Amino acid sequence: MRIDDLDTPCLLLDLDRVNKNIATMMGILEGTGVSLRPHFKTPKCPAVAELQLKAGAIGITVAKLGEAEVLADAGLGPILMANQVVGTTKIDRLMALLARGVDITTAVESDFNIDELVAGARRSGQRPAAVIEVDAGLRRCGSPTPAESVRLARRLVDEGIDYRGIMGYEGHMYGQPEDAARAELIHTALATVNDHVEALAEAGLAPKIVSTSGTASVLIASKTAGVTELQAGTYVFNDSHNEEFIPGVFENALTLLMTVISVKDRYAVGDAGAKSLTNEFGPPMSVDGTVKVARLSEEHCTLTGEGIAKLKPGQRIEVVPSHGDTTLNQHDVYYVRRGEEVIDTWPILAARKFR
Template sequence: MAHDIVSEISPKPGDRIEDLSTPRPIIDEDRMAGNIARVQSYMDAHGLNFRPHIKTHKIPALAGAQVAAGAKGINCQKITEAEVFADAGFEDILITYNIIGPEKLARLSTLNERIGGLKVVADSNYTVDGLSAWFATRKPLTVLVECDTGGGRCGVQTPEAAAALARHIAGKPGLIFGGLMNYPKPNSAAATQAFLAETISLLKRDGIECAIVSNGGSPSLFDAHLVPAATEHRAGTYIYNDRSMVRAGHCREEDCAMHILATVVSRPTPDRAVIDAGSKALTSDLLGFSDHGVVVGYPEAVITGLSEEHGVIDLSKCTGPRPEIGDKVRIIPNHTCVVSNLFDTMVFHRDGVITRVEDVAARGLVW
C-alpha cells in the first residue's frame, strides 16, 4: 500500500524540480556524468581497474553508466544487492563481505550458478570453512582474503596471517583463491602497499598468485595510484559526491550531484528556520561534522539539529538574505550513500527539468 501511494505522487520526466513536494533527494545528471568521467579518467591514467561500489545508488542503470565509462565489474555489500544487479545483467560482482549462515550460503550458491564472475571475501577460517562445506559439492566459488591494512574494521591483521588464510582457501574443496581485498585507513597508502606487497610476496614463494588485489574506499580514492600492488580500486560515493568528499578535497561543492530539496516550513524566530528534511531524509550521519549538511546559497546557515521530519537551522550568522517560509532550499548531505537508502525512488534532473525517476532497486533488502 505504501508503495502504491508513493507511485501516485511520483513526479514525471518534464516536470520541474521547483514544483516537487518536499523533502525529496534529487540528482543532477550532468554533475553525476562529470563525476563518473573524472574518476574513471584518473583510474585509466594510472592503469588501474575500477570497481564502483553500488551501495551509494543501488540503481542498476547507474552501474550501467559506470561500466560503460570503463569500470570493470561492480562491488556489492550484500547478497541481495548482488541478486538485483545480476538480474540486471551484471556478471563481475565482488561482494566484500564475510558470508555466514545456511540461508545466505544457499542463496550465494544459487547466485554463483547464475553468473560467471561472482567473488566474495573472508577473513577467518570460520568463514572459509563455512563456504567450503557448502560449495564443495557445487560450482566452486572464488574467495579473496580480506586484509586489515589499518582500517580497523574486518580483515586479517598481518601479511603472514593473510598468506596463511590464502593457503587455507587454496586447499579447501569448492573454493578458488581469488586474491586480496582491503578497506584501508585514509592517508595510509604506504602502509597499505607494504601489507599487500608483502602478502603477495609470501604467496608467490608457494606458487600462489593473487589474481585480484582490490584496494578500496572513497577516502583513499585519489591515492589509488600510490598502491601499485593493487590491481583495482573500489569506491562508491564519488558518483553523487557529498559534503565529506568536498572536505576530503575529492570534489568541489559544484560536483555534488545529490541535493535534498526541502521547504522552509517555519520561521519561529528571526534566527531560526525549520525545514521539512530531518533525520528521515538527511540521516544522522555526521562523518566528523558537527552539523547536518550544507544549505546551498546560505553559507552561514547551520543545520544544528534534526528530529525525524524537521531540520532546525541557525541563521544567526547569516549576513545576507535569510530563507523565508515557503522557500525551497537545497541541502548537500554529509553522506550521500545513507540518504539513498531511505528513498524508494530517485529523481534525476538536468537544469531543473526532471529527466527520469529510477527505482532504488536494491534498497530495503534486509541482508
Template sequence: MTKRDIDTPALILDLDIVEENIRTMGEYFAARPQKLRPHFKTPKTHEIARRQLAAGAIGITASKLGEVEVLARAGLGPVLLANQIAGPAKIDRFFKAAARISLIGTVESEFNVREFEAGAARAGRAADVIIEVDTGMHRCGTETPDETVELARLAKRAGLKYRGVMGYEGHAVLIPDREKRIAAAREALTTLSRHVEALRAAGLAPEIVSAGGTGTFDIAGNWPDVTEVQAGSYVFIDGAYRNVRPDLGRPALTLLSTVISRRGARAIIDAGMKSLTNEFGPPMVKDTALKVVHLSEEHGGVAAGESSLEPGSKIEIIPSHNDTTINLHSEYYVVRGDEVIARWPIEAARAYR
C-alpha cells in the first residue's frame, strides 16, 4: 500500500524525517548539562515517546492528565505534568498514575498544595511537585521570588516532595525576528533565574529547573540555571516553526487530502475544520507555494492559481499547527518514502481531561 491509496483526509507521518529530527535534537543535548524532556502534547503517541527516550531524553513532559495516563499505560516515564490540576477526581487520578510511573506534578498556589496534600493522605503516598513561575505567559505561575520561596516551604511542610521550578517562555518561541526572539526568551529566563536565586538563598535550591520550547530550545538549552528543556514540536515541525526556525528540521507530518472541485483559480479539498486547523496561519500545500486560504466544516479552499490541481488529485498539506490538527485524528499512516509501513493509534488525541 502506498500513501496515494489512503482514503482522505488522513495524517501521514514520514518516519525517516521523524527519526532525523529526533536524532538531531538528541545530539544537541547529548554533550551539555541541560537535558531534553520532550513534550508529549505534539506527537500524542507512545511510539514517538519511546524513540525520544531511546535517543537520550531524560523523560517526557505532558500537558494534561489524560496524556499522563496514556504514558502510564505504556510504562513510559519519568513524566512531568507541566500543568495544574484541580479537584479530588483529578488528584486521585494523578496518584493512580504515579503508582505506575515516576510522576511530577505542578503547583502554583496554596490551593494546589492543599489538594495534593489531601490526595496524598487518601493515596498513602507523597507527591513529587515543582512550582510554576510566570515568566511572561501570564497564565499560571508565581509572580514574585518571595511567593515562590513561601510556596516551596509550604509544599515541604505539607509533606510534598518539592523538586524545583519551571517556567515557559511560550510568548517568545514563535517570534519571527531572531534577535527579538532571543531578547524575549532571555528576559523570561532572567525572571526564572531570579526565583532560582531566591530559592537557593533560602536553602531550597531546586533540583529541577525546567523551561524552553522548540523555538527557544537553544536559548534555554544554554541558560546556566536551566536543567531541562521541554521542546516538543521539533519532532514533526509544522508550518509555523518552518517559517520561524527553518534550521530545525523538515516537516514530518502532512495531511493527505483530495481535491473534490476546481473552479477557476479555486480548488476545493475534502479537509475542513474537522480535520485541519489554521490558528497559526494558512496551511501550505507541500512542495508548493499554494495555501489553504479558507476552511469550513468539511471543505477547504486552496488558492490554486494556474496549478494543475483537478478533481481527484491528492495533495499533502503541512498544517500551520500540528498539535491541534493531530488532536482531531485517531491514527497516523506511517510511511517510508511512499510506502505505508504501519498505522499508529494516536492514543492521547482528545485526552484533554
C-alpha cells in the first residue's frame, strides 16, 4: 500500500526516523552512567516501547494505570508510574498488576499515598514498590523539602513497602523561552533533586533510583551527578514544540496526513479538525513549512501561508503536530512508512487510557 491510498486524516510514522531518534538518544547517554526509562505517554504503542527496550532502555515510564496495563499485557517493563495512585479502585488495579508478576513502581508524595498503599497491600497480600516524588520547582506534586522526603522514606520502610528512590520533573522549563535562563532553571531543579538525594543518603536511605527529566533536559541531566535515569519520551517522535527547545537533535517522525477540501483566495480548508489534531503548543505546520494550520474547528482546519497558492482541492498535505502526545491520543493506529510505502500498521493501544 502507498500513502496515496490512505483515507484521511491519519497518522504516519516514519520507521527509519523513529529508529534514528532511538539511536541518537542512546548515543547521548552512552558513557554517562545514566540510564533511559522512556515515557510511554508519547508513543502509547507497545511496538515502539519494544524498540526502545531492545535498544537499551531499562524500562518504561507511564503516567496512568491504563498505560501500565497495556504494557503488562504486552509483557513489557519494568514499569515506573511517575504519578500517584489515588483511590481504592486504582490501588486495587495496581495490586492486580503486582499479582500478575508485573514489576511496577509507583510514586508517593504524602502520608495519604502511603496509607492507601498499605491498605491495598493488606487487602491483596502484595508488596508494592514506591519512589518519592519531589517538587523540583514545577509546583505540581511532590515532597516540598529534603526533611519531608526522609520522613516519607522512613515510613515506606517501616510499613514494609519496597522503597526504591526518588523522582523529580523540571517541566516548568518549558515556560522559559530563553536558552540561558532555561538551562539555569534546569540546573536549579536538578540541584533541588540532589538536595533530597543527599539528605536521604545521610539518613541511611540512599535512593537506588533518581529519575528525572524530559527530552528537552537530557543534554544537561545526562551530565548531572546523582541522576540515575531519565524519563524522556518526546524524543522518539519529536514534534515542533520540542524542536524549539532542543533543535536539530531529533527528527520529526510523526506527521498527520490531511486532504485539502476547499481553496479560497487567502486560505484553504483541510479535513483535520480538533478531533484529530491539537494545537495547544502552537499551530502545526506542513512538513515544508509553507502552510500553517491557523485554526481548528471540530472537523475542519483553516490553512494559511505562502503555500496556499499551490494547493488544490483533493490534494494531500502532511503536517507536523506541535504536540505529538495529544494529537496521537486521538487516533487508534499508526500507518508505518518507509518513504511513500506503508509497510505496517501499529495499534495505539494506550490511546485515551487516561484512568
